[in-house]
Amino acid sequence: MATRKERLSPIQPQKVSIPSATISRLVTYLRILTTLEEQGINRTSSEDLAEEAQVSAFQVRKDLAYFGRFGTRGMGYTVLTLRRELRRILGLNRRWNAVIVGMGRLGQAIADFPGFSDYDFELRGLFDVDPDKIGMQIKGISIQHVDDLERVVREQNVDMGFITVPVEKAQDAANMLVAAGVKGILNFAPTVLEVPDDVAVEPVDFLAGMKRLAFYILNPNLKNAVEEAAV
Ligand code: NAD
Helix, strand or coil, X not given: CCCHHHHHCCCCCCCCCCCHHHHHHHHHHHHHHHHHHHCXXXXXXXXXXXXXXXXXXXXXXXXXXXXXXXXXXXXXXXXXXXXXXXXXXXXXXXXXXXXXXXXXXXXXXXXXXXXXXXXXEEEEEEXXXXXXXXXXXXXXXXXXXXXXXXXXXXXXXXXXXXXXXXXXXXXXXXXXXXXXXXXXXXXXXXXCCCCCCCCEEEECCHHHHHHHHHHHHHCHHHHHHHHHXXX
């Protein structure tokens, strides 16, 4: 059993700069390893992972090498061990507490997502400013006024906030989350947020995805070139 210090320490990468595409692929490798484990498969290889993830085996080895040595040359990886290591690297070997700011269509849909509890992410608070929504319950959690955000973040040790307010309110919501001590923001509003260096922001934007998709449908031969440039 890992000690609290071990569980909460950030990873010590072998190189300082790790492409964000590598982190996205680690998430993909982890999903593949989880499926292999569910299927009772004990061993895998860079080639197998590469085929499932639709990247090259070289890419798999390069991604993993940022974080140390895994597996044995010629023997591949033990599924259980590599999965455990990826969970540790990604910080998924602990529970993360989250709040949602903005309980309109999107905020309610996220809060209502049935698979939420399958992951080690726990919703600790739902916030809005609309008096008609305050007090409404979703999955047994009452929507509270944003004035209570700071208190809840501190009392519930909240790590991350999801921003699902109208775009013109997104920076205010980010400022409130930062002031309360949140260190990570999943931003669904279509705007770039200004936050201090020690706060991570992950944008989520399906409209941007649609635009990229339109470009790639029109330019299918550019897909690999753009992906390779990103590694
Ligand atoms: P909505 O109007 O249904 O909900 C917005 C909610 O935010 C409302 O309940 C409103 O009362 C609340 N709100 C307003 N100001 C607030 C504040 N200062 N603090 C807390 N709550 C506040 O909007 P929606 O359709 O749910 O969209 C929400 C956001 O998500 C928008 O910015 C939209 O552009 C974005 N969006 C993103 C994606 C994506 O893929 N990333 C998809 C859909 C919508």
